Amino acid sequence: MQKISTIFLLVGALALAACNNPNRYGNGAGGAGGAGGAGGIGAGALGDPSNPNSPAYFQQTIGDTVHFVVDQSTLTPEAQATLTQQATWLNKHPTYTAIVEGHADEQGTREYNLALGARRASSVQQFLVAQGVSAARLKTVSYGKERPIALCSEESCFAQNRRAVTVLSAGAGS
Amino acid sequence: MKGNGLICRLGALAIAGAVLGAATSGAAAAPLHLEITDGVIEPMPFAAPTFLAEGGNAAEIAQAITQVIVSDLQGTGLFAQIPASAYISQVASFDAPVAFADWKAINAQALITGAVSDQGGRIAVKFRLYDVFSDAPLGDGQQMTGGEGDWRRIAHKIADQIYSRITGEGPYFDSRVVFVSESGPKNARQKQLAIMDYDGANVSFLTDASSIVLAPRFSQQGNKILYTSFETGFPRIKEMDLRSGASRALADLQGNMTFAPRFSPDGDTVAFSLEQNGNTDIYAMSLSSGQVRRLTDTPSIETAPSFSPDGSQIAFESDRSGTQQIYVMPAGGGEATRVSSGEGRYSTPVWSPRGDLVAFTKQNGGRFYIGVMRTDGSEERLLTSSYLDEGPTWSPNGRVIMFTRESPGATGTAKLFSVDISGRALHAVPTQGAASDPAWSPLLP
Incomplete structure (x- = not known):
């Protein structure tokens, strides 16, 4: 028993030390959705989606999410159109940085899906960079199949879960 | 104390x-005497x-x-x-x-x-x-x-x-299993590392629920585990000493994510996946020298490395052919031979501790299977089938396989299951809540 509590304390300390991490999905915190949580922008600071200078405009009016075909990381014409607008916005608002999150649907093994999500995030990053966004402002991360946004086990949900989300953060690029 | x-x-x-x-x-x-073969019915x-x-x-x-x-x-x-x-x-x-x-x-x-x-x-x-x-x-x-x-x-x-x-088989009941204990809804699953006896008794938690943890793996010495943690916000490999409970990140590597770690049989080398610019390859790191060596170099996804028991070879999965398939290469890298040949996708190869078989996950026609094949890919046998079975791990005697079975739908949950290598004695391993990613320890000393 003693041993177990020691382990807890240790892990707790490590977790605290890392509390300013970009992980807006820290276990259970937040769930899927738009910006918010540790690394994103708090819901209150998103602003008005009709104001073209607001993060809410980027997130909701342009759209922060693009979708992928099964097992693919190639950008569809729709995805390219959305990302072109994302790039324009990012180029106009150089104080924002972003983390591109790649996700996979549940029809794959855990580790492969992590790699597949990384491929998707990287496709988005490369497209944005090609549109003039500085690579230093964009990080990528993959959640594999760990954070679905739609919960059913049918293609209608899988299609929503095969996605990459560009999550804005305030602050200069590192 | x-x-x-x-x-x-x-x-x-x-x-x-x-x-x-x-x-x-x-x-x-x-x-x-009982021979563990397909012939044993009664x-x-x-x-x-x-x-x-x-x-x-x-x-x-x-x-x-x-x-x-x-x-x-x-x-x-x-x-x-x-x-x-x-x-x-x-x-x-x-x-x-x-x-x-x-x-x-x-x-x-x-x-x-x-x-x-x-x-x-x-x-x-x-x-x-x-x-x-x-x-x-x-x-x-x-x-x-x-x-x-x-x-x-x-x-x-x-x-x-x-x-x-x-x-006449080796023992396996006196062993432990490290796994991921799951709670919370499907879109905000909480995951904690936990350890228990092979039969589900004596559970204790090794991490709290503050960040996602995935796929723990035992060392063959039984004293350490490797796992992947999102603690920094990015998937990174960590190593935990089970005696002290202390965890440390493996040396900071160039690259974005590190995951899918496994110890070599002597415990000195960790083979793992490293992702850089969207491309995932397999690397090996010596724990004593810190030296890192790249084992694959292709634009495809290479992951899930697993050493042969003599340490000379590594089985892994790659989608270099267009779909996930299982390959074997020398432990130091070099030419890889594809061993899976059936219809569908093959992944998560795990070399049996006896050296005779490789267990794997197979995906075909919208279903998942756990199966075994000889290390050259011959004599493939599927042992289980469901909406989602994945991630086999071997009992210390190489006769039983534990894996994750997840049910479909918004309320779907993961459970641990066990099956023997002839496909019999399939049963759920009792855990208090949902559980995934089991890794079996070697036989306890």
């Missing part, structure tokens, strides 16, 4: 080797009267030990307990002669007798195994001792002895 004490005591537990009773007749004419009936309480206040612990032994044996699907209500003979004393005729009459092929004493918190457990139809003991009687808190391990060790003597 207590944790350290336990390890010491268990170190000293080592079968006291006290040989009880007369020497076995070396001539056992038609010895009791489980072997056995009788295990509740172990006798000898001295001290041992009745409760004697009953509990008997139950664990019975449960271990029955869980293999190879043995079936004859209910005590059918017994003609009672065992009144551990050393009394066995009335073989009475056990034959109820068709008990094996008889297990035992006695437990408990003095000042130290327990001593004696047992004997009889081949009823040969009128003879099978192997020597033995005594094991330990603290009261060790009673489950002693029971597993006795069940291991019985299993090994009858099947």
Whole structure:
């Protein structure tokens, strides 16, 4: 028993030390959705989606999410159109940085899906960079199949879960 | 304190080797034996009267030990307990002669007798195994001792002895499983590392729920685990010392994510996946020198490396052909040979500790399967099938596989399941909540 509590304390300390991490999905915190949580922008600071200078405009009016075909990381014409607008916005608002999150649907093994999500995030990053966004402002991360946004086990949900989300953060690029 | 004490005591537990009773007749004419093959259909009936309480206040612990032994044996699907209500003979004393005729009459092929004493918190457990139809003991009687808190391990060790003597296979009940304990809704799943006995008992948590953790893996020495944590916001490999509970990140590597780690058999090397600019390849890192070596270099996804038991080769999955398939390459890298050849996608290869088979996940036609094949890809056999089965791990004797089975839908949850390599004895491993990503320890010392 003693041993177990020691382990807890240790892990707790490590977790605290890392509390300013970009992980807006820290276990259970937040769930899927738009910006918010540790690394994103708090819901209150998103602003008005009709104001073209607001993060809410980027997130909701342009759209922060693009979708992928099964097992693919190639950008569809729709995805390219959305990302072109994302790039324009990012180029106009150089104080924002972003983390591109790649996700996979549940029809794959855990580790492969992590790699597949990384491929998707990287496709988005490369497209944005090609549109003039500085690579230093964009990080990528993959959640594999760990954070679905739609919960059913049918293609209608899988299609929503095969996605990459560009999550804005305030602050200069590192 | 207590944790350290336990390890010491268990170190000293080592079968006291006290040989009880007369020497076995070396001539056992038609010895009791079970071959684990596809041919075994009918489980072997056995009788295990509740172990006798000898001295001290041992009745409760004697009953509990008997139950664990019975449960271990029955869980293999190879043995079936004859209910005590059918017994003609009672065992009144551990050393009394066995009335073989009475056990034959109820068709008990094996008889297990035992006695437990408990003095000042130290327990001593004696047992004997009889081949009823040969009128003879099978192997020597033995005594094991330990603290009261060790009673489950002693029971597993006795069940291991019985299993090994009858099947000729290596033991596996005295082992642990590290896994991911899951809670919360599907879109915000909380994940914590936990460890338990192979049968689901004695659970304790190794991490809290503050960040996602995935796919823990045991070292072959049993003292360390590797896992992937999102603690920094990005998937990174961590190593935990199970004795101290301390975790550390493996050296900071160039690249975005590191995941899918596995120890080499000697525990000195970690093979893993590293992702850079969207491309995932396999690398190996020496823990003693910190030196990192790239083992694959292709634009495809290479992941899930698993060493052969002699450390000379690595099985892994790659989608270089267009879909996930299993390949084998030298442990130092170099030319890889594709070994999976059936229809569908093959992933998560895990080399059996016996070296003879590779277990894998297969995906085909909207279903998932756990299967085994020879290391050259021949003799593929699928053992399970469901909406989502994945991530096999081997029992220490290479005869049983544990894996994750997840049910579909918004309320779908993950559970641990176990199956033997002939596809029998499929059963859920009891865990308090949802659980995934099991990794079996080597046999405990």
